Amino acid sequence: MKAVHSPTSLVASVIIVVKNDLGVRDTLAALMPQAKACRAEVVVVDASQPAVLQTVREEFPQVRWEFYNQGIKRFTIPEQRNLGLKLAAGNYLVFLDASCIPVNGWLAAIIDTLDSGESVVCGPVLDTNPKNLVRYMPGRETRSYIQECTTVSVGLRRTVVEAVKGFDERLAYGEDVDFFWRVSDAGFKLCSDPRVAVSHDWGETNEQFRRAFRYGKARAIIHKKHWRRRWKQLLITEPHVWVYPLYLLGLPIALIFPWYLLGLLIPMLKNRSFTLVAHHLVFAAGVLAGVVTPLEQR
Numbered sequence: 001m002k003a004v005h006s007p008t009s010l011v012a013s014v015i016i017v018v019k020n021d022l023g024v025r026d027t028l029a030a031l032m033p034q035a036k037a038c039r040a041e042v043v044v045v046d047a048s049q050p051a052v053l054q055t056v057r058e059e060f061p062q063v064r065w066e067f068y069n070q071g072i073k074r075f076t077i078p079e080q081r082n083l084g085l086k087l088a089a090g091n092y093l094v095f096l097d098a099s100c101i102p103v104n105g106w107l108a109a110i111i112d113t114l115d116s117g118e119s120v121v122c123g124p125v126l127d128t129n130p131k132n133l134v135r136y137m138p139g140r141e142t143r144s145y146i147q148e149c150t151t152v153s154v155g156l157r158r159t160v161v162e163a164v165k166g167f168d169e170r171l172a173y174g175e176d177v178d179f180f181w182r183v184s185d186a187g188f189k190l191c192s193d194p195r196v197a198v199s200h201d202w203g204e205t206n207e208q209f210r211r212a213f214r215y216g217k218a219r220a221i222i223h224k225k226h227w228r229r230r231w232k233q234l235l236i237t238e239p240h241v242w243v244y245p246l247y248l249l250g251l252p253i254a255l256i257f258p259w260y261l262l263g264l265l266i267p268m269l270k271n272r273s274f275t276l277v278a279h280h281l282v283f284a285a286g287v288l289a290g291v292v293t294p295l296e297q298r
Helices: 024-037 054-059 077-087 106-115 158-164 175-185 205-225 227-237 240-249 251-255 258-271 274-291
Strands: 012-018 040-046 064-067 092-096 120-122 125-127 144-146 153-157 190-192 198-200
Touching: 012 024, 012 077, 012 106, 024 040, 024 054, 024 106, 040 077, 064 077, 077 092, 077 175, 092 106, 092 158, 106 120, 106 153, 153 158, 158 175, 175 190, 175 205, 205 227, 205 240, 205 274, 227 240, 240 251, 240 274, 251 258, 258 274
Parallel strands: 012 040, 012 092, 040 064, 120 190, 125 198
Antiparallel strands: 092 153, 120 153, 144 190
16 A cells, blocks of 8 residues: 655655765766655765865755764764754665665666565666675565565665664674664564665775774674574674685684695685685675674763
8 A cells, every 4th residue: 555645745854964975076077956856855974074065065065964973982873873864854765875876766666666565676787896805785686585685775664763763872883783673573574675776986995994893893783682583693604704704713823733724715715706715705804893892882
């Protein structure tokens, strides 16, 4: 059954959080025509230095720009997302990451899917850089249900946010995965629709390595938080989260048995890439850091 929108209501609010990322200009250039066509507002919660995005703000005066004073805090993404949710006036709530470029019809597809009765809809992230090492959100050919999603590109009903009380502001990273795990635990299905696609460049190799460490650390922290409900997922469906960390912990063995280092030949031959295996090891180092990091890490 399709939702009924009043003629004067905002059908959706698209929320973007940003900090010193000039790539948000390209995001807005692709998004604004879609927002106008779909009777949607665009809310940008900006933690940047005041002058960094000045020209972008001037180019898109129709955007609702909300400054977020970071103060002495290092990490504010979950707080920015929660502020965006509070400011949003649309019937549907949509998140889009800065520097992501939505395909034509992206927002209309989100609204159509939510109108059809789904509670959450996300889509694939299309790689634009051949140097990308990992596909974080691979695409699917048909609409289907998945186990988790992120805020890179997602739309949801207000009832979903009301059920889980927003993002956990104790988390520095991984707050979106944690959010959607709680959404799933609350009984909502996560729908993936190939029409809800965005393209994204994950950056140069050194940037991807830094992200791998942060993501590994976040993965360990949120697994500790959800251990009772998610331990099988970690042990069975995510072996990379524990196999590589265990290998790193065993490295002192190589001082006595150098052949231990040959264990890396298996993933190197399988992936045909030393760089990708190194990426996994950096992720594993992040996991080990997350294991000893308390949830209240600020």
